[in-house]
Amino acid sequence: MFLAAYADESYDLPLGVYILTASLVYLTEAEAIRDALYALQSGPHKVHWYKSAERRRADLAKVVQKASFMHNVVIGRGRALKPERARRKCLEALLVELDAMKIDSILLESRQERNNLLDRQIVSACRRKGLVSQHLHVSFAPGTATPLLWIPDVVCGAVLAAERGNPAYLEIIGDAVHSIEIEVR
Secondary structure, three states: OEEEEEEEEEEOOOEEEEEEEEEEHHHHHHHHHHHHHHHOOOOOOOOOOOOOHHHHHHHHHHHHOOOOEEEEEEEEEEOOOOOOHHHOOOOOOOOHHHHHHHEEEEEEEEOOHHHHHHHHHHHHHHOOOOOOOOOEEEEEEEOOOOHHHHHHHHHHHHHHHOOOOHHHHHHHHHHEEEEEEEEEO
């Protein structure tokens, strides 16, 4: 079965944590997952962990838990964390992991065009260094483009909640979360 990765970020600068998650989705299951996520949508806006109430967060975690995919999470830690440097380090580590798994496609939630350009430069640098192969296709889309981008948002939120001392949401998602930690200086 063909897998695609959908990625998003979250961070807490005072805590010194930057989280980048890629949720791996079997494309044969994508439509059912989209439908389950659309059912949780209120209004025209995307589902967003940060803006969701506590009860709703548990519902989001349950939807993510029911789907049969895994989540690769890179947690960057450092004192006086700078978001773009942390993102570069986490994205490099994530790309290496996805490439080793033979993932062909990763869709990152787009940010400002300037920041997307920085991400493209990281991808190019990883290719030049031989860290990732040429077959890994990286693209960008706004969070409203597909609910599949909401999945890594939920996972990032659950991981960040655990980092802040509340592991309940991460426990709901379960063993599908594979995380690595890196130091960001």
